[in-house]
Amino acid sequence: MADSYDLIVIGAGPGGYIAAIRAAQLGLKTAIVEREHMAGICSNWGCIPTKALLRSAEIYGHMQHAKDYGLSAGAPGFDMGAIVKRSRGIATQMNTGVQFLMKKNKVDIIWGEARLEKAGTVVVEKTKKKAMDPQVPPPKSTLGPGTYTAKNVIIATGARPRVLPGIEPDGDRIWTYFEAMVPAEMPKSLVVMGSGAIGIEFASFYRSMGAEVTVIELLPQILPVEDSEIAAHVRKRLEKRGIKFLTDAKVEKVEKSAKGVVAHVALKSGDKQQVAGDRLISAVGVVCNTEGLGLETVGVKLDRGAIVVDGHGRTNVPGVWAIGDVAGPPMLAHKAEHEAVIAVETIAGHKVHGLDKSKVPGCTYCEPQVASVGMTEAKAKEAGRDIKVGRFPFIGNGKAVALGEPDGLVKTIFDAKTGELLGAHMVGAEVTELIQGFVVAMNLETTEEELMHTIFPHPTLSETMKESVLDAYGRALNI
Structure with a gap:
């Protein structure tokens, strides 16, 4: 049947579209339902376009301090309309790119609002959601309203901004x-x-x-x-x-x-x-998009507004899965993408490890940048762990000084008995690009000894990471 699938994904954000692509790679006949915009909040209104704005701000800041680098320039200025236009253009590019990936992987796009009539049956109605950005039109050549069936359904409907009573956003003030x-x-x-x-x-x-x-x-x-x-x-x-x-x-x-x-x-x-x-x-904060999905009809359990799942994305209803923000914190795009792969590979019969939330990194792209993974010092102590803590300031790193970015800190937390890396916390230039090194180390169950014997290239900001490890054991070399 043309309307019957191995998998239907509801929501085309980072978790949803990755789930659809991985399912197609594994040979599953797949469709994805979206009511508003391909690529979801992350690419259209979150992760990507905000970084475009922050990049403009970063360059503007450097322009105002050109003299510090031995450079001269006229009085810096900005055009807010042009900054916004660049950001929205990047969002459109990401949206279009996801549409291309759906076509490339032969994933059917169903345009509309979906609800579960029962496990395995998805009713799609005409979308009532008005597009936030008219520059991003719905994809062409899509399927529309109707009833579709699937052996498995993944809910990936994301979340929206939390509204406090009496302080409702009005779009103006x-x-x-x-x-x-x-x-x-x-x-x-x-x-x-x-x-x-x-x-x-x-x-x-x-x-x-x-x-x-x-x-x-x-x-x-x-x-x-x-x-x-x-x-x-x-x-x-x-x-x-x-x-x-x-x-x-x-x-x-x-x-x-x-x-x-x-x-x-x-x-x-x-x-x-x-x-x-x-x-x-x-x-x-944000609240999960669970309304209108038919979850009550099907009997899917919720906890504090989020769909309850196990480490592989299963809900309490066989054949119904959930990933990403709608499945609860941490509400991060990369967590949604990882959950997507876990859920789809489990559906396909593969044996895969469930999600370990303790190894999900977090990044904040302010100036200075912030990045972290694992336990904080306070959490480690609360857990009763005997710990060793290392710190290394950016002022002791040659690359940071050369960049004109000497303010920063890397902090590492180890189990004193086993050498297990329990957490890593960073603030400073480009730490959002550095944190993956500690994430890899934690996934490989790397100890402090192995990190100490790893050669970090010089001169790089990454050397602050090794020095922090050394400091935890009283062996820091550059402070």
């Missing part, structure tokens, strides 16, 4: 990351509610472009999931750039006017404070 990526004009002042990766990245971008930025965080630490020492370093660096922080602080209400917004903030001390800005970005 109160923004989510959608509006923050396409500003019609540059705000002179900005309030950012939430200091996770999304909040800090936008705070960094807008500050680089000249806005006065205040970040309000409910918890005592910014970047709450990061090691406290790394988070403190980031805060100090961002404060040096002029970003203000209010931690242990709750936004009780937001007043809007023609002039901007005023956030009414309650501090843990009991004091009250008002923070004014042209705009407010709400970056207080």
Whole structure:
């Protein structure tokens, strides 16, 4: 039957489209259902276009300090419209690229909104979701509404910004990351509610472009999931750039006017404070897209809004799987992609290891960059581990000094008895490119001795990694 498949994937984001490609590679007849845009939030409104904005900000920052490198240039400036246009163009390119990959791998694209009528039966209706960006049209030559069957269904519907009652985004004065990526004009002042990766990245971008930025965080630490020492370093660096922080602080209400917004903030001390800005970005997390999928009808279990799965993506209903953000934290594109491969290969009968969340790296692309994997020092101690901790500052690394990026830190945490690498935490130039070295080491169950005997090329920023390992055992050479 033309409408019968081995696998139907619902959602064409990073997890969904990777699942479809891997299934096609394994010879499974595959279709993917999407209601809004191929490549998902990550490529259209998240991971990729935000990095385009941050790259513009990085270059703009270097232009303002050309003299530090012995260079001369005219007064730097920027065109916000052109910056946004470049970012949106890259999003379109990614979207088109995923459409090409579907065609290349002979994956059928079904355009519309999907729901499970029962396990193995997917009803697709005409999409009611309005495209956020008219530059990104739906793919051509697709299948449309109808009833489709499959031996297995993978749900990969992702997540959306969390909305707090009374502080609902209006697309004008109160923004989510959608509006923050396409500003019609540059705000002179900005309030950012939430200091996770999304909040800090936008705070960094807008500050680089000249806005006065205040970040309000409910918890005592910014970047709450990061090691406290790394988070403190980031805060100090961002404060040096002029970003203000209010931690242990709750936004009780937001007043809007023609002039901007005023956030009414309650501090843990009991004091009250008002923070004014042209705009407010709400970056207080995300919620899973589980509505309208027929999960209640089929009996799929949820926990705190996320679909409950095992390490291979199985739900409690045979033949129904879930991956990515909709299957719970950590809500990261690379985690979704890895889950996709695990789930599909399991469906195909392969024996594969389940997802180990302790080895999922996290990256924040602010200035300075932040990257980490595994346990923080506090978590390791809470787990009762006897640990050795190593630290190495970028100021002791020749490449960092030559780049004009001497501020940074690499921190490694080892089990004192076995030499097992429990966690690695980094802040500084290009650490998001370096963290994979520690991720590989953890996956290979590498010990401190093996890392010490590994030759790192000179001069590179990666040498800070080895020096941090050496420092954990009192053998650092360059500090």
